[in-house]
Amino acid sequence: MTPINLSIKLWFSLIFSFFISSAFIFSQNKRPQEPQLPLDYISENIRFTNTKADSITLAGTLTIPKHIKNPPVAILISGSGPQNRDAYLKPFNHKPFLVLSDYLTKNGIAVLRYDDRGVAESEGKFKNATSYDFALDVEAAFHYLRRRKDIDTNKIGLIGHSEGGLIAPIVATNNTNIAFTVLLAGPGVDGGKILQTQSRKMLELNGSQKIILDENEKLTSIIYNAIKQHKNIDTIKTKITEGLNAFKAQNPMSIISPSITPILMEQQFKILNSKWLVEFIRINPQEYLKGIVCPVLVLNGSKDVQVLPEVNLPEIEKALTDSGNTDITIKKLEGLNHLFQTAETGHVNEYKSIEETFSPKALKIITDWINERF
Numbered sequence: 001m002t003p004i005n006l007s008i009k010l011w012f013s014l015i016f017s018f019f020i021s022s023a024f025i026f027s028q029n030k031r032p033q034e035p036q037l038p039l040d041y042i043s044e045n046i047r048f049t050n051t052k053a054d055s056i057t058l059a060g061t062l063t064i065p066k067h068i069k070n071p072p073v074a075i076l077i078s079g080s081g082p083q084n085r086d087a088y089l090k091p092f093n094h095k096p097f098l099v100l101s102d103y104l105t106k107n108g109i110a111v112l113r114y115d116d117r118g119v120a121e122s123e124g125k126f127k128n129a130t131s132y133d134f135a136l137d138v139e140a141a142f143h144y145l146r147r148r149k150d151i152d153t154n155k156i157g158l159i160g161h162s163e164g165g166l167i168a169p170i171v172a173t174n175n176t177n178i179a180f181t182v183l184l185a186g187p188g189v190d191g192g193k194i195l196q197t198q199s200r201k202m203l204e205l206n207g208s209q210k211i212i213l214d215e216n217e218k219l220t221s222i223i224y225n226a227i228k229q230h231k232n233i234d235t236i237k238t239k240i241t242e243g244l245n246a247f248k249a250q251n252p253m254s255i256i257s258p259s260i261t262p263i264l265m266e267q268q269f270k271i272l273n274s275k276w277l278v279e280f281i282r283i284n285p286q287e288y289l290k291g292i293v294c295p296v297l298v299l300n301g302s303k304d305v306q307v308l309p310e311v312n313l314p315e316i317e318k319a320l321t322d323s324g325n326t327d328i329t330i331k332k333l334e335g336l337n338h339l340f341q342t343a344e345t346g347h348v349n350e351y352k353s354i355e356e357t358f359s360p361k362a363l364k365i366i367t368d369w370i371n372e373r374f
Helices: 003-014 096-106 131-146 164-174 191-205 210-229 233-250 262-273 275-282 309-322 360-373
Strands: 042-050 056-064 073-077 110-114 156-161 181-184 296-301 328-333
Touching (some): 042 131, 056 096, 056 131, 073 131, 073 164, 096 110, 096 360, 131 156, 131 164, 131 275, 156 164, 181 360, 191 210, 191 275, 210 275, 296 309, 296 360
Parallel strands (some): 073 110, 181 296, 296 328
C-alpha cells in the first residue's frame, strides 16, 4: 500500500472518528473515580416520554443530594455515537457521565443522565436520528424534571459534551427557562469544519507529511461544501464528482491526484447514507449560541484533537458575546484531552490507558461555577 493510499484510507476512517462507539471489547482497567456502593445520595431509576418522537420512553437515573432541599439539577447530554446513561465508552472502558454525576451530586447538584434513544433501556431508534432529534429528547427530560417536587424547577440546566455541546445550545435557545448551560468540548464551527480540522490533526499525529494534510484539506472542502450548499443527494454526488475531477485535472502533479478514482468517489458517497452525519456537517452552532440568554460555561482541553480549542473557542466566544449575554465563562484547560482526561498527546489511542476518567480540576470548575450561581 502506497503512502498516499494509506493517507486517503486513514482520512476516510477519520471522518467517522467523532463517533466514540466500537465493537471491540477490552480487558478491565483500573477506574478509581467510579463511585462505590453504598452511595451517600439518592439514586433513582426514572423514565420519561418524548411526546414529539412517537412517544418513545427514555430511561435514566436521577441522583439527588440527601441533605439539600430542592437542589439545582443538571441534565447530561452525551456526544456522538450511541451511549448509555454513563456515556460508557466501550473501546476505552470509561464512564465519564457516571463520574461527573457522582461528583456533582456529592457537591449539592442533582443530575439526570439517561440512555440515548435506542440504547440500553431507552426506546426509539438511534440510527438516522439527528442532533435536532436528540434535542427533543433533552427537552422531554427537562419537562419531566419540571414536574418533580424534590428539585428546584427554576434551576434546571444543561451539561453537554462534544455533540452534546451542540445539542445544548439548540435546546437553550428554544427554551428560555433553561437556567444554565455548560459546554464541554462543544463545537463552535459547523460539523464539516469540525471533521476537517479533526482529521488534519489526527493525520498530523500519525506522522503524515504536511503536503498530504494540505491536499486532503482541499479535497474535504470540496466534499463538505457540496453537502452544505445543496440538499438534493443526486446534486451533491454530481458536485462532489465534478469538484474532485476538476481538482485532479488542475493538479496533475499533486501527490493526491492518483488516488482520485471512481472507487474513491463511491467511498465518499457513503457519507450521504448517514442522515445524522449529513445534518451534522451542515449545522452552524453559532446560530444557536447567539440565542442563549442564561449563564454559560465553556470548557475545552488544550490537548483535544477532536474538537480543537484554537478553532472552536474563539468562535464560541464571538457568538456568545455578540448575543449580549453578560455571564460567560470560557476556559482552555491545560493538558486535558477531548474526554477531559489528563493526557500526554491527546491522541485517541491514549484514552483507554489513562486511569483518570475525568480530570478533578475540570470537575471542580464545573461544580464551583454552578454552585456560585445557584
